[in-house]
Amino acid sequence: MKVTALGVNSAFAIGKFDQVVETEILEQKLEFAVKKAKDNHSSLTLGEIKKIIRENSKRSYFPKFQSNFLLEFETKGKIKDNTYKLVLDFGSDIRHSLANIGLKMGDIDGFYCSHPHADHIGGIEGIALSTVFNPYWNNKKTEWLQKQKTRRDEDSNKPVELDLVTDRLYKKEKIPSTCKPDIWGHREVLDSLWDAARPGLDTLQGVKNVSLETFFNPIVMSKSMEYQIQEHETTWTFYTVESTHVVGGTSYMPSFGLMFESEKKKIYFPTDTLYIMPPIMKPFYESADIIYHDCETGPKSGVHSHIEEIRKIDSHIKKKCYLYHFTEEPEVEQGEFLGVLKEGEVHNY
Numbered sequence: 001m002k003v004t005a006l007g008v009n010s011a012f013a014i015g016k017f018d019q020v021v022e023t024e025i026l027e028q029k030l031e032f033a034v035k036k037a038k039d040n041h042s043s044l045t046l047g048e049i050k051k052i053i054r055e056n057s058k059r060s061y062f063p064k065f066q067s068n069f070l071l072e073f074e075t076k077g078k079i080k081d082n083t084y085k086l087v088l089d090f091g092s093d094i095r096h097s098l099a100n101i102g103l104k105m106g107d108i109d110g111f112y113c114s115h116p117h118a119d120h121i122g123g124i125e126g127i128a129l130s131t132v133f134n135p136y137w138n139n140k141k142t143e144w145l146q147k148q149k150t151r152r153d154e155d156s157n158k159p160v161e162l163d164l165v166t167d168r169l170y171k172k173e174k175i176p177s178t179c180k181p182d183i184w185g186h187r188e189v190l191d192s193l194w195d196a197a198r199p200g201l202d203t204l205q206g207v208k209n210v211s212l213e214t215f216f217n218p219i220v221m222s223k224s225m226e227y228q229i230q231e232h233e234t235t236w237t238f239y240t241v242e243s244t245h246v247v248g249g250t251s252y253m254p255s256f257g258l259m260f261e262s263e264k265k266k267i268y269f270p271t272d273t274l275y276i277m278p279p280i281m282k283p284f285y286e287s288a289d290i291i292y293h294d295c296e297t298g299p300k301s302g303v304h305s306h307i308e309e310i311r312k313i314d315s316h317i318k319k320k321c322y323l324y325h326f327t328e329e330p331e332v333e334q335g336e337f338l339g340v341l342k343e344g345e346v347h348n349y
């Protein structure tokens, strides 16, 4: 099992960081523009300098990505590269955080949704559209479309057309389950997800009865069920663990973390959560070997575990925790925690 931190930041960790970087980059570009003007022995107009800056502005945006993970399982017989790629939460910047490690949304085999906040589900519309309309999502999908193409067009060397997906949906032919990604989550989480996504996705021209099933293979998870994935000789058993995230006033938000267990390791992703809340959660923290833990910095929201509180917890649990989901990187002592997670960090278990 390979874990990649696509991002390590909270939903709010954007503005300040961008401004700092942009100033530094802008200075470099101005120097470049002035040097270019001198080299040319000509005085450039302001408009010309701006044009040079624009043409050289490709890397002026370095966002802090939302806290989502990529989990990879080398599992023969599954689709694409014999590796099942599962994305744990898919915020509104998922397209860019995947591109940051060289992947496209269509490369992903399964998406797990912990709870319906924008930094966990905001990418759903882009994922659904890009995977459902990608004729090359996997070989089976290309073959499925190629059959129809051959019937209506003898020249089978022509590329598979995007329209063919729509044609088939219009004729009430469902996309086969082998030709679209899985989406994992509890019924109440998936229902909230579809409520959020429906206005954008229930607009396929002429296609009726559009649902989450149109775009994905929903795997409705149950609190009492275990799931398994085989990786070479290792069997990973995983199940959901309910977290306490947003509880208060008139609202309760369903939120479920994931626990992965093998003979070698027990890895716990509580996702967004208050620390050991309620106290009956303690056995999950005690039994895990590795915990990827929510760590809020800055003002206390009351719905995340704040660094000031996490620093007071039992040291044997702290030593199992990778901290993430922060606004600014927390200041901790050497060896206090297992680590402060960095964007792009990879762990193999």
Ligand SMILES: [Zn+2]
Pocket: 115, 117, 245, 272
């Ligand atoms: Zn949240």
